[in-house]
Amino acid sequence: MADIYLYTPDNRRFTAMSASGNDQEVYPGFLGTSRHSSQDRGKIISEAKGIRNFLWRCVGNNSQYTDSSNGRRHPFRASISETERSPRGKRAFLCGVSYKGQKFKLKGAINDVRSMKDLLVKQFSFPDDSILILSEEEPYMYPTRKNIEGGFKWLTRDLQFGDSVVFYFSGHGLRQLDFDRDEKDGFHKTICPVDFQTEGMIFDNHINETIVRPLQQGVTLHTIVDSCHSGTVLDLPLVYSKNEEKWDDNRPLSGAPKGTNGGKAICFSACEDYQQAADTSALSPEKAMTGAMTYTFVKAVKDAITNNQIISYRGILDSMNKTLDKDNIAGCLHPRISRLFQRKIFQEPLLSSSEEFNINTEFKL
Numbered sequence: 001m002a003d004i005y006l007y008t009p010d011n012r013r014f015t016a017m018s019a020s021g022n023d024q025e026v027y028p029g030f031l032g033t034s035r036h037s038s039q040d041r042g043k044i045i046s047e048a049k050g051i052r053n054f055l056w057r058c059v060g061n062n063s064q065y066t067d068s069s070n071g072r073r074h075p076f077r078a079s080i081s082e083t084e085r086s087p088r089g090k091r092a093f094l095c096g097v098s099y100k101g102q103k104f105k106l107k108g109a110i111n112d113v114r115s116m117k118d119l120l121v122k123q124f125s126f127p128d129d130s131i132l133i134l135s136e137e138e139p140y141m142y143p144t145r146k147n148i149e150g151g152f153k154w155l156t157r158d159l160q161f162g163d164s165v166v167f168y169f170s171g172h173g174l175r176q177l178d179f180d181r182d183e184k185d186g187f188h189k190t191i192c193p194v195d196f197q198t199e200g201m202i203f204d205n206h207i208n209e210t211i212v213r214p215l216q217q218g219v220t221l222h223t224i225v226d227s228c229h230s231g232t233v234l235d236l237p238l239v240y241s242k243n244e245e246k247w248d249d250n251r252p253l254s255g256a257p258k259g260t261n262g263g264k265a266i267c268f269s270a271c272e273d274y275q276q277a278a279d280t281s282a283l284s285p286e287k288a289m290t291g292a293m294t295y296t297f298v299k300a301v302k303d304a305i306t307n308n309q310i311i312s313y314r315g316i317l318d319s320m321n322k323t324l325d326k327d328n329i330a331g332c333l334h335p336r337i338s339r340l341f342q343r344k345i346f347q348e349p350l351l352s353s354s355e356e357f358n359i360n361t362e363f364k365l
Contacts, residue, residue, distance in 0.1 A: 085157075085158070086154050086155070086157040086158055087127070087129065087130040088160065088163065089130070089162070089163060089164070090124070090125070090126050090127070090130055090163070090164050090165070090166075090365070091126075091130045091131070091132075091154075091155060091163070091165050091166075092117075092120050092126055092130065092131045092132070092155075092165065092166035092167075092168065093131075093132045093134075093151045093152070093154065093155040093165075093166070093167050093168070094113050094116055094117060094131060094132070094133045094134070094166075094168045095113075095133075095134045095135075095143050095148055095151065095167075095168065095169045095170070095171070096109035096110050096112055096113035096133075096134070096135045096143070096169075096170045096171065097109055097134075097135075097136070097143045097169075097170070097171030097172065097192065097193065097194050098110055098135070098136050098137075098171075098194075099171075099172070099192075099194060100136050100194075104172060106170075106171065106172070106279050106289075107279065107289035108170070108279040108280070108288075108289035108290040108291050108294075109135070109170045109171055109279075109291070110135055110136075110137050111288055111289060111290050112170035112226060112290055112291045112294040112295075113133060113135055113168070113170060115290070115294060115295070115298050116168050116170075116224070116294065116298065117131055117133065119298050119301060119302070120166065120365065123301060123302070123305060124364075124365040126166075126365070132151055132154055132155075134147055134148065134151060136194065142194055143171070143193055143194050144193050144194055144195045144199065145193040145195055145196065145199040145200060145202060146199070147193075148191075148193050148202060149202070149210070152167075152207070152210040152211050153210070155167060155211060156210070156211050156214045156215070159214070159215070159216060159219045159263075160218075160219070161216075161217065161218030161219065162218055162219075163218075163219045163220075164219075164220050164222075164364075164365055165219070165220070165221050165222075166221070166222050166223070166224070166365060167211060167221065167222075167223045167224075168223070168224045168225075168226075169191055169223075169224075169225045169226065169227060170226040170227070170291050170294060171191060171192055171193075171226075171227055172191075172192040172196075172227055172228065173189060173190060173191050173192065173225070173227030173228040173229045173230050173233065173277070174189075174190045174192060174201060174228070174229060175187040175188065175189060175190070175229045175273070176188045176190060176201070176203070180254065181252075181253050181254055182205070182252045182253065182254045182256060183204075183232075183252065183253075184250065184252070184253060185273055185274070187229075187273065188203050188204055188205065189203075189204045189229050189230060189231070189232060189233040189273060190202060190203050190204065190229075190233075191207070191225070191227055191230075191233065192227075204232065204233050204234065204235045205235060207233065207234055207235070208234055208235040208236075208258055211223075211234075211265075212234055212235070212236065212258070212259070212260055212265045212354065213257075213258075213259075213260065213261060214260075214261060215260035215261055215262070215263025215264065215265055215354075216260075216261050216262050216263050217261075217262035217263060218262075218263065219263035219264070220263065220264045220265075220266070221263065221264070221265045221266070222266050222267075222268075222365055223265070223266070223267040223268070224267075224268045224293075224294070224297060225267065225268070225269050225270060226270045226277060226291035226292075226293040226294045227270060227277055228270070228271065228275070228276040228277050229271070229273050229274070229275070229276070230269040230270050230271060230273075230277065230350075231269045231271060231272045231273035231274075231275075231350040231352070232250055232269070232273055232350075232352060233267070233269060234265065234267045234352060235250075235252070235258045236250065236258060236259075236265055236267055236352040236353055236354050237249070237250055237251045237258050237259055237353075237354060237355075238250055238352060238353045238354070238355065238356060239350065239351070239352045240350070240351040240352065240353070240359060242317065242321075242348075247353070247356045250352065258354075259354045259355070260354045263354075264353070264354055264355060264357075265353065265354040266313075266351070266352070266353045266354075266357075267351070267352045267353070268293075268297060268316070268349060268350075268351060269293075269349065269350040269351075269352065270291065270292070270293035270347055270349060271293070271347035271348060271349065271350065272347075272348055272350055275347050275348065276347065277291065277292065277293055277347050278291070278292040278347060279291055279292070280292050283295045283296070283323070292324060292347065293320070293347070293349060295323075296319065296320040296323040296324055296349075297316065297320060297349075299319070299323060300315065300316045300319035300320055300323075301316065301363070303319065304319075310362050311362065311363050312359065312360045312361060312362055312363055313351060313357075313359040313360070313361060313363055314359040314360050315363070316363055317349060317351060317359070320349045321348065321349065324346055324347065324349075325346065
C-alpha cells in the first residue's frame with residue numbers, strides 16, 4: 001500500500017496513513033461509523049453519520065463516480081440551471097445524501113427529506129414548486145457537489161425584503177484540521193456530497209460565504225443540518241449555550257467576517273462540533289431509519305401544533321433533547337470504545353445565529 005495523504009483546504013499535505021497500514025489519529029474526537037443493537041427494543045439500528053478514516057485526496061473532475069463496493073459507474077443526472085428564476089417569498093433547498101453503493105451508505109436520508117418537505121408544505125405553507133430537492137431517488141437530481149453548490153445559488157438568488165428561505169441537509173459530515181487559525185476548536189466542519197471522494201467536501205467557510213454572507217436586510221435563512229460534527233457548520237458568529245442560557249461568541253480568531261449583509265441566519269445542528277449524529281430506527285414507530293435530529297425536530301414542531309401550542313426556538317431544543325434522552329439514542333461511539341467505557345454518548349442539538357435573539361420567540365418559517 002502506498003502512503004495516503006490528507007490535504008488541507010489550501011492544498012497542504014501530511015501523511016495520514018503509512019505504507020505499513022497503520023492509521024495515524026488525525027481527528028481528535030473523530031470516531032468511525034458504528035452500529036449498535038439494543039436487546040430490549042427489538043431490532044433497532046443506530047449508525048453514526050460520520051465516516052471512518054476518510055483519508056482520500058479529493059481530486060478529479062469526473063461526471064461519474066465509482067461504486068466502491070462493486071466498481072460500477074453511475075452517471076449523474078442533470079445539473080441545476082444557473083439561469084432558472086428562484087421563487088419569491090418562501091423557498092427551500094432540501095438535500096439528502098444516501099451514498100448508495102458506497103461502504104458508508106445511510107438508510108435514513110431519503111426519509112428525512114420526505115419528512116422535512118411534508119413539514120414545510122403542510123405546516124408552514126411552502127408551495128411545492130418553491131422546494132428544490134436533491135436525492136439519489138427518482139425523480140430528483142443527484143446531490144453532487146456541483147448540484148449542491150448550484151442549490152446554494154438558487155436559494156440565495158434575487159432575494160428581496162421579506163423572503164424566508166430554508167436549507168436542509170441530511171448526510172455525512174466530517175472535521176478537517178484548520179491550519180489558518182480560523183476555527184476556535186482547530187477544525188473546519190464539512191458536509192459530504194455523494195461524490196465527495198472525487199470532487200471534495202464542502203467546507204463551512206464556503207457554506208458561510210455562499211448562503212450566509214449574501215443575506216440582505218429583511219431576509220431570513222433557517223438551516224437544519226443533520227450530520228456529524230455539524231454544530232458550527234455555518235460558521236455563524238453566535239452559539240447558544242443551553243446550560244448557561246446565553247449566547248457565546250463564536251467569531252473566528254482570524255477576525256474574518258462571518259455575519260450577514262443585514263439579514264438573519266439561524267441554524268439548528270444535529271450535535272456539537274465534536275459529536276456524531278445518529279441515523280437510527282429507534283425513534284420511528286415503524287422502525288424506519290431516520291436521522292435522530294430530523295425526527296426529533298419534526299416531532300417537536302408537529303406536537304406543538306397538535307396541542308395548539310406556540311412553538312419557540314427554546315421549545316424545539318427542549319423537545320428534541322427530551323426525546324433523545326428518553327429513547328437513549330446511541331450511535332456516537334465506535335464499538336471498541338463503547339465496550340471499553342460501557343457507556344453511551346448522546347448527541348446534543350445546537351442552535352447558532354448571526355445575531356442575538358430571544359429564543360423564546362415563536363419559531364416561524
